[in-house]
């Protein structure tokens with residue numbers, strides 16, 4: 001399952017974007033992370049680096 005970002009917890013640090021092997025993560029217009037589900041390969045690397053635990057599996 002792809003991951004989902006809780007936008008009320010994300011602080012926009014960009015750490016998750018740096019580790020995503022498929023560039024599935026990006027910052028939205030508000031500077032918060034979002035995941036393009038069709039590209040996510042469920043490697044879970046992003047979950048491990050998020051300082052606020054904003055990312056979880058759907």
Ligand code: SF4
Pocket residue numbers: 002003019020021022023024025035039040041042043044045046047
């Ligand atoms: S689970 Fe892996 S592929 Fe999916 S958004 Fe996170 S780092 Fe990228």
Ligand code: SF4
Pocket residue numbers: 005009010011012013014015016017032033049050051052053054055
């Ligand atoms: S690592 Fe966490 S806090 Fe940082 S941009 Fe990604 S989801 Fe947001």
